[in-house]
Amino acid sequence: MTPAARLSAAIELIETIDAQRIPAAKALKEWGTAHRYAGSGDRAAISGLIWDVLRRRASSAWIMEEDTPRARTLGMLKLERGMNVDDIAALCDGGRFAPEPLSERERAALTTRSLIDAPAHIAGDYPEWLDPYLAQAFGDDRAAEAAAMASRAPLDLRVNSLKAKREKVLSSLKHLGAQPTPWSPLGLRIELGADARNPGIHAEEDFIKGAIEVQDEGSQLAALLSAAKPGEQVIDLCAGAGGKTLAIAAMMQGKGRLIATDHDKRQLAPIHERLSRAGVHNADVRTPKGEGDTLSDIRASADLVLIDAPCTGTGTWRRNPDAKWRMRPGALEVRLKDQIEVLDRAAPLIKPGGRIAYITCSVLPPENAGQVRAFIGRHPEFAVVPPAQVATALWDKAEEFTAATLQSPEGLLMTPRRTGTDGFFVSVLRRQA
Template sequence: MRSAGRVAAAIEVLFDVLERRRPVADGVRDWGLSHRFAGSGDRAAVGNLVYDALRWRRSSAWRADDEAARGVVLATLRWRWGIGPADLARLADEAHGPGALNDAERAMLEADRLADAPDDVRADVPDWLAPALEDNFGEEWVAECAALAARAPIDLRVNTLKSDRPRVLSTLARWGAEPIPVSPVGVRLPPRAGWERAPNVTHMDVYQRGHVEVQDAGSQAAALMVLAHPGEQVLDLCAGAGGKTLAIAAQMDNRGQVHATDADQGQLAPIYERLRRAGVRNVQVHRAGADLSALERRMDKVLVDAPCSGSGTWRRRPDTKWRLSEEAIARREAEQAAALDDARRYVRPGGALVYVTCSVLPQENEAQVAAFLDRAADFTLTSTADAWAEVAGEAAPKPWSAEGLMMTMTPAATGTDGFFVAVLKRDG
């Protein structure tokens, strides 16, 4: 496909995603299935443009003075991809392209209107979320949210049970691999630009042999901040597909015991193959709803990677930003409180409960911790600064933190997805 056809396809997919409020991954996949002539490179290119249009949906709609898919895509190409007005006009008029530009579109491509936009438009967030984000980041909130709208790199965690970072960096050197400052086991492949296709890491030998896992640097750091030691007993209560479980198992060098479970059995399904590929032997998976009473008050560390809005992952899942609702956040808040109350049963006296979300919203983070401490008089909030220094090192970028206590990692501050971490110690 030529570029003109790719643009027309992106407009078609974006219209479908916005009109039906469906996940963008489903929209891109279904378009590929119904357009068999499109090769894998074409599908990736169309996906790139659709995802970017969603990342910058509000600012592009403002620039275009048009919230429809066509206006958003054209403004994204002009002001984010840097394609000039004359080139865009030629591209639009080509065979299989989106059709000739009208006078309003030509004018939009000549003059950038974004400087006059409200803060929530420049931040590319829904207007109703602006107060919470401003509360969390103060004067930096627009810059922080703008960073959450950029393309994300591919972050990998080196599985130290099978390899080491220098070896993986050498293997992936052709892709521009570089060490990640906030994770001692992190390797990053920088994001591609425009139509360029990102490497498919899961098809590479280094992945198939279990030397690396795909995991954002923030998720890596959060898992490592559990500070699990060989021989300890650790419970990952909301394990999902097992990314943090695997990181903790490697941190423990396959010694001790990691118990992994999740309220959703479907979420747990991939963990078994991932454990096998990684060579992990110290993880016991408990099915959803299993009786865990034998673990009560016996765990050295309990990790609660709580269900949340996912606002910290908007770089990778930009469509969720526009489907999020106040009702959905309220449901997540209830689930978070229940998970924390459940987790406290398993922490031994003197042990630690580590609360993590991939959210940047204070109602899911600091407010949840404060409410839990009101209910759990035997728990004390401890500093995350020491754990951060031990994991990331003194020279690493610093996350958002109040007096070294609870912390929030972000793309702008730490070069990661948005992750919140709080460590609570049980008295005794």
């Protein structure tokens, strides 16, 4: 397919997404099934266009003064791809499989319009109803912070220290352009271009042998800040597929007791195979059965409970731009209730001097600092450990890293703009002895 044909296909797909109100991933899958002639490069390029339009949905419509699939696509080419009006016009020449030529109005908009006077939710590309929450988090910087959250994310990997060293894996993945991550001592990063296909990490020998896992650097750092130690009793209360469970296991060096569980047993399905591949032998996966408590045998004995809390996922918008436009206010209320429940469940599991590591992949204050303050109000036996104090002893870049984050009395917040990671909030709460 020509670049112009790919552009036409993207516009048609966005029309389908709008008309049928379906997730972009589903629309792309159905399109690929119906268009077998399209090669993998074509599908990757069209996917890239779709995701970029979703990233810049509001700002592109603002630029073009029209909220249609074509307008949003043309505006995206200017804002996200940096194309000038002549380059865009060359793609839209009306030829075979190409979009219709630019109108005079479209030419004028692409030439003269900018985001200088745009409201924050337009310049930052997020739903207007979230503006008060982002203002609470970032103040006048919210448009810039949100715009960074709309950028394209790299592919981050974590080296499994139970099986490999970063220097060796870095060498073996050189052909993929892997580089060390800026902060994590175990991270590798592969930058991806606009039309790039995701590399086949799962086919790499390092992955097959358990030496690497796909994990955003922010998630790696969140696990690191829990300060799990060899010999401790650690509970991953919201283990899901096991991303942070694996990171914690490596930190424990196979020593101590690691219990992984989740209220949704379906989420736990992949964890067994992942633990086996990673060479983890001290993990006990507890799958919920009926109404019974999977942790009924544990009372005030855990050194650490990790809570990778259910949340709105606003910090992961770079990887799932479709999600922010599908999010509704009711989703926040549901997540806040879920977080209260899991925090209160963790409290009696902690022994005196033990700690809770509360983590969200959200930037919204009610899910982060607000939850921590409310928890301490209900459980005054807990107190926040200052973020800088948590980080300082963990790795050589800790001081520089914490300075880059947004800190509060309740914890620290990573963001794409500040740390180049997904958005993660981390709070460590210690139970008084």
